[in-house]
Amino acid sequence: MTGQNNEEKVLVINPGSTSTKIAFFMGEDKRWVTNITHPADELAVFPRVVDQLDYRLQALRGELQNRGLDIEELAAIAARGGLLKPIPGGVYAVDRAMLEELREERYGRHASNLGALLAYELGSPHNIPSYIVDPICVDELEPVARISGLPQIQRRSVFHALNQKRQARRAAAELGKKYEEVNLIVAHLGGGITVGAHRRGRVVDVSNGVDGEGPLTPERSGSLPAAEVVRLAFSGRYTREELLRLINGRGGFVAYLGTNSAREVEERAAAGDAEADLLFAALCYQVAREIGACAAVLSGQVDAVVLTGGLAHSRRAVEEIRKRVEFIAPVLVYPGEDEMAALAEGVLRVLRGEEASRSYQYEGVGWAGKEEKVAG
Numbered sequence: 001m002t003g004q005n006n007e008e009k010v011l012v013i014n015p016g017s018t019s020t021k022i023a024f025f026m027g028e029d030k031r032w033v034t035n036i037t038h039p040a041d042e043l044a045v046f047p048r049v050v051d052q053l054d055y056r057l058q059a060l061r062g063e064l065q066n067r068g069l070d071i072e073e074l075a076a077i078a079a080r081g082g083l084l085k086p087i088p089g090g091v092y093a094v095d096r097a098m099l100e101e102l103r104e105e106r107y108g109r110h111a112s113n114l115g116a117l118l119a120y121e122l123g124s125p126h127n128i129p130s131y132i133v134d135p136i137c138v139d140e141l142e143p144v145a146r147i148s149g150l151p152q153i154q155r156r157s158v159f160h161a162l163n164q165k166r167q168a169r170r171a172a173a174e175l176g177k178k179y180e181e182v183n184l185i186v187a188h189l190g191g192g193i194t195v196g197a198h199r200r201g202r203v204v205d206v207s208n209g210v211d212g213e214g215p216l217t218p219e220r221s222g223s224l225p226a227a228e229v230v231r232l233a234f235s236g237r238y239t240r241e242e243l244l245r246l247i248n249g250r251g252g253f254v255a256y257l258g259t260n261s262a263r264e265v266e267e268r269a270a271a272g273d274a275e276a277d278l279l280f281a282a283l284c285y286q287v288a289r290e291i292g293a294c295a296a297v298l299s300g301q302v303d304a305v306v307l308t309g310g311l312a313h314s315r316r317a318v319e320e321i322r323k324r325v326e327f328i329a330p331v332l333v334y335p336g337e338d339e340m341a342a343l344a345e346g347v348l349r350v351l352r353g354e355e356a357s358r359s360y361q362y363e364g365v366g367w368a369g370k371e372e373k374v375a376g
Contacts, residue, residue, distance in 0.1 A: 088358070
């Protein structure tokens with residue numbers, strides 16, 4: 001990559017449910033980052049998430065003014081992508097079609113929908129381009145991977161696309177190759193866990209981080225025996241929403257141990273808690289099993305297995321997974337994630353001519369369903 005210059009000033013916007021995180025980059029150098037909090041009582045007056053746009057925009061402009069950042073000096077604005085139609089991975093210019101769908105909340109309601117809207121409103125008066133990078137709706141599944149076993153249900157791609165693709169590029173660089181030249185298996189290990197098969201720059205299969213696929217996680221059930229789920233559904237003990245929360249939010253460690261803290265579970269296991277020890281081992285076992293499945297998807301031709309996300313800080317988790325999968329390929333460990341850097345890096349690739357930006361209006365693949373939850 002070329003060195004940083006005055007044309008590489010990038011503002012990054014990442015809206016959350018009760019805050020808006022922003023960062024300023026000069027090239028890869030993160031000059032500052034801050035989190036603008038939005039009190040719950042102030043947000044409560046807005047019927048829909050998108051109705052918060054002007055409120056958050058005012059707070060954002062105020063913060064930039066306080067920091068003395070002139071918007072006209074920016075080369076571009078990068079924003080977290082929201083719930084959009086299924087699209088291939090990449091860097092997308094914010095266009096009218098994207099803005100219209102986000103305003104309509106066509107594919108679901110989430111704070112991340114505000115990212116592109118805020119970026120556009122901030123940058124467009126000054127002719128500053130805005131982009132989103134590898135949003136959660138990235139879908140590069142092969143047709144065979146979409147088959148579920150019932151025609152009424154189609155598998156779909158919902159995963160930690162931003163971090164998985166960032167760490168996949170990092171792994172490829174460590175191997176001395178381009179992302180488009182390698183086959184990788186990437187496991188994002190956090191409150192949500194997704195494991196993806198990356199074939200030459202495309203995630204051709206991946207466990208769905210929302211719908212109940214893949215390993216159990218600190219707060220998600222992972223894959224369950226379908227017949228048992230049906231029995232629970234008709235037991236009269238749970239409402240529809242309660243069952244969905246057991247799958248996503250109150251499953252995994254929460255269901256068994258009452259906590260979503262993997263660190264706490266690991267500490268309890270080390271202190272002699274047999275159930276905590278078994279559950280932590282089960283998570284690692286199931287991640288390894290999913291990695292093995294991805295190896296089959298890639299016909300055994302795997303250049304590296306990548307472990308990333310918060311749980312990759314755990315020595316025990318890494319070693320338990322490594323011992324089961326290192327026969328497949330070398331295991332590379334990149335703990336944690338940095339969404340702000342990932343967003344900035346995507347836009348920098350476009351600014352430097354290393355990657356062409358995509359047009360949202362003319363892209364689209366896969367399912368067209370509506371989803372109101374995202375992988376966490």
